Amino acid sequence: MRARIPWWRHRRVLPWLIQAAAALLVLLVISALISNLVVNLSAAGLLLSWRWLGTPAGFDLGETLLPYGAGDPYWLALLSGLLNSLRVIAAALVGATALGTAVGLASFSRNALLRSLARVYVEVIRNCPLLMQLLFWYFVVFLGLPDGASALHLPGVVLAKSGLHLGPAALVDGVWRAPIRLSLEFTALLWALVVYSGAFIAEVVRGGVQAVPPGQWEAARSLGLRPRDSLARIVLPQALRVIVPGLNNQYIALAKNSSLAVAVGYGDLYSVAETTLNQTGRAIEVVLIVLGSYLLIDLAISALMNGLNRLVQLHER
Amino acid sequence: MTQALAADVVMLEARGVNTWYPNGHHALRNVDLTVHQGEVVVIMGPSGSGKSTFLRTFNGLEDFQTGSIIIDGINIGDDLRQRDAIRREVGMVFQQFNLFPHLTVLDNLTLAPVLVRGRAKTQVERQALELLERVGIHEQAHKYPGQLSGGQQQRVAIARSLCMEPRLMLFDEPTSALDPEMVQEVLQVMQELAAGGMTMVVVTHEVRFARQVADRVVLMADGEVLEIAAPEQFFSNPQHPRSQQFLSQIN
Ligand SMILES: Nc1ncnc2c1ncn2[C@@H]1O[C@H](COP(=O)(O)OP(=O)(O)O)[C@@H](O)[C@H]1O
Ligand SMILES: [Mg+2]
Numbered sequence: 001m002r003a004r005i006p007w008w009r010h011r012r013v014l015p016w017l018i019q020a021a022a023a024l025l026v027l028l029v030i031s032a033l034i035s036n037l038v039v040n041l042s043a044a045g046l047l048l049s050w051r052w053l054g055t056p057a058g059f060d061l062g063e064t065l066l067p068y069g070a071g072d073p074y075w076l077a078l079l080s081g082l083l084n085s086l087r088v089i090a091a092a093l094v095g096a097t098a099l100g101t102a103v104g105l106a107s108f109s110r111n112a113l114l115r116s117l118a119r120v121y122v123e124v125i126r127n128c129p130l131l132m133q134l135l136f137w138y139f140v141v142f143l144g145l146p147d148g149a150s151a152l153h154l155p156g157v158v159l160a161k162s163g164l165h166l167g168p169a170a171l172v173d174g175v176w177r178a179p180i181r182l183s184l185e186f187t188a189l190l191w192a193l194v195v196y197s198g199a200f201i202a203e204v205v206r207g208g209v210q211a212v213p214p215g216q217w218e219a220a221r222s223l224g225l226r227p228r229d230s231l232a233r234i235v236l237p238q239a240l241r242v243i244v245p246g247l248n249n250q251y252i253a254l255a256k257n258s259s260l261a262v263a264v265g266y267g268d269l270y271s272v273a274e275t276t277l278n279q280t281g282r283a284i285e286v287v288l289i290v291l292g293s294y295l296l297i298d299l300a301i302s303a304l305m306n307g308l309n310r311l312v313q314l315h316e317r
Numbered sequence: 318m319t320q321a322l323a324a325d326v327v328m329l330e331a332r333g334v335n336t337w338y339p340n341g342h343h344a345l346r347n348v349d350l351t352v353h354q355g356e357v358v359v360i361m362g363p364s365g366s367g368k369s370t371f372l373r374t375f376n377g378l379e380d381f382q383t384g385s386i387i388i389d390g391i392n393i394g395d396d397l398r399q400r401d402a403i404r405r406e407v408g409m410v411f412q413q414f415n416l417f418p419h420l421t422v423l424d425n426l427t428l429a430p431v432l433v434r435g436r437a438k439t440q441v442e443r444q445a446l447e448l449l450e451r452v453g454i455h456e457q458a459h460k461y462p463g464q465l466s467g468g469q470q471q472r473v474a475i476a477r478s479l480c481m482e483p484r485l486m487l488f489d490e491p492t493s494a495l496d497p498e499m500v501q502e503v504l505q506v507m508q509e510l511a512a513g514g515m516t517m518v519v520v521t522h523e524v525r526f527a528r529q530v531a532d533r534v535v536l537m538a539d540g541e542v543l544e545i546a547a548p549e550q551f552f553s554n555p556q557h558p559r560s561q562q563f564l565s566q567i568n
Contacts, residue, residue, distance in 0.1 A: 219415035219474075222376055223429035223481055224405035233428060237419045 041284070052280050053078075059275055061267040063183050074276055081272030082293055088190055088268065089255050089297065095194035096254060097247070100201025105231070107206050118202065125199035130257055133196055138188040138264040145184075148174045163187060185266040189258070197254045204250060208243035209235060240312040248305035252298045259294075269293055326354040327387075328485055328516045329375065334384035336370055336540075344370045345381065346540040352485075357517045359527040359548075362537035363563060368520045371537065372487050375518065376407040389484050405433060408478030412490040414470045416462035422449065422473050423458040426480045434481070441480065448476040452506050468499030472506055479510075486510070488519040522567060528552060536560045 057077040060070045064080040106118040151160030158165040164187040165178035212235045220230035261268035277286040329352040336345035344367045360368050373379040377400045386393045426445035430436050449455040452472040492500040504526050534551040536544040544557040555561045
């Protein structure tokens with residue numbers, strides 16, 4: 001029989017004890033914080049209350065997915081704001097991924113002009129604050145757009161001061177009519193988010209492609225694969241293992257950055273919450289709702305990306 | 318082309334090739350080499366002498382600045398179509414195998430014939446399984462390269478090249494990254510390939526392989542071809558002082 005090992009030297013017992021102690025400490029800190037909060041709030045006569053959520057908000061929102069009017073309650077206003085946030089986040093994720101991938105791959109192009117354009121774009125955009133860029137796009141570029149007959153139009157797309165019109169559009173009495181109209185605020189915010197996140201995603205893609213050993217390119221070329229096939233079939237699938245975790249960070253950042261919507265008056269969750277807070281004075285409740293919502297959005301993105309990550313990391317040995 | 322002439326058909330002809338790397342290093346100095354169809358040429362020489370550079374110019378992985386290289390009647394020039402054609406006809410086996418780790422062994426073999434030659438997948442798969450059987454690893458067809466030993470991986474790499482039905486095979490130190498006990502299984506496959514009539518240019522330090530399989534041995538040093546001789550001649554009675562020096566070092 002082996003001699004008994006004291007607990008502080010036991011390979012399996014010791015880590016378990018350390019974990020238990022750490023968990024206990026975290027619980028203590030959290031309960032101290034909460035009881036402190038409750039004590040302070042009740043001292044100020046401000047216990048958490050959610051009844052105000054049912055009272056009429058009294059303010060209007062420029063655009064909503066659900067039918068919403070000033071007479072509707074706060075909870076519907078906040079929900080409309082959340083949906084507006086989700087709408088711009090989802091569209092920006094898709095756009096930024098497409099742009100970032102294209103620019104990231106362009107930095108490997110044999111065309112020197114394309115390569116330097118990609119570099120300049122990434123460097124300029126990464127080094128300017130997003131808020132400045134958003135204000136520039138909205139106030140200088142988008143608000144400066146012409147309207148009516150002189151608006152920019154391509155088949156199926158009309159960009160005017162009155163917004164972005166998608167689908168077959170027609171000019172009726174000097175006003176553009178189309179199946180889908182996106183407000184100028186939404187369009188400017190979407191554009192700014194796509195351009196900004198696209199630069200960071202381009203760097204993630206570039207890093208991922210660079211992480212694939214050059215021998216993979218050489219083997220693919222030696223087998224007669226054209227550069228496009230080498231990239232699509234050999235290099236990118238391997239680069240994804242590096243790209244996907246990096247994308248996760250950029251996606252979460254994008255979701256949080258969407259709250260700058262308030263700067264151009266797009267009715268996202270944060271801007272609705274700000275108005276709500278000013279009107280109700282329910283600071284803690286509103287902050288909890290906003291924090292919880294962004295946390296949920298980020299967790300959802302992470303869960304999605306972790307699933308994708310498992311998919312691309314799979315196999316190979 | 319008649320059968321009688323086949324033995325004299327030139328598969329590769331390099332004339333006065335000079336290569337400078339972008340940093341100015343003069344890696345190939347006026348090298349000439351002619352390889353006939355069905356011939357096995359072994360290139361030897363000290364490290365850094367330009368063997369890999371030379372081999373890699375044969376399928377366009379490295380550029381050269383002056384001279385000419387004609388492979389199977391196709392001139393390696395600036396014509397992208399011709400460069401693509403040469404890559405299809407020339408197979409290359411690397412020191413580090415360079416298998417595609419995210420694809421199964423079978424997919425490693427079938428990818429290029431399907432994508433590049435536009436052949437039917439089922440037909441290529443049949444051929445791939447035959448090739449894997451020939452190199453002795455058909456049981457591993459559905460595994461990933463990371464699950465195989467180095468010797469097995471290199472045999473897969475050879476089979477992958479063969480699946481494109483190349484006219485010329487290049488080997489750049491195919492056994493240098495292998496554990497000693499796996500060297501033989503790879504050389505065995507190469508020897509069988511040579512016996513089957515494949516034209517091969519092989520960079521290797523394996524003297525026994527060179528003696529048994531090579532038709533001619535080329536000695537390179539400092540970017541130059543210093544001696545070309547039949548193996549018996551080269552190993553027993555080398556002419557160039559650098560050949561003598563090199564052989565005394567590896568023995
Ligand atoms: N990409 C490169 N840039 C600059 N010099 C290189 C490059 N690749 C190889 N060289 C140099 O060229 C010479 C020949 O290299 P290489 O053909 O790899 O030799 P070997 O295969 O005979 O060992 C060496 O001196 C090496 O340092
Ligand atoms: Mg070498």
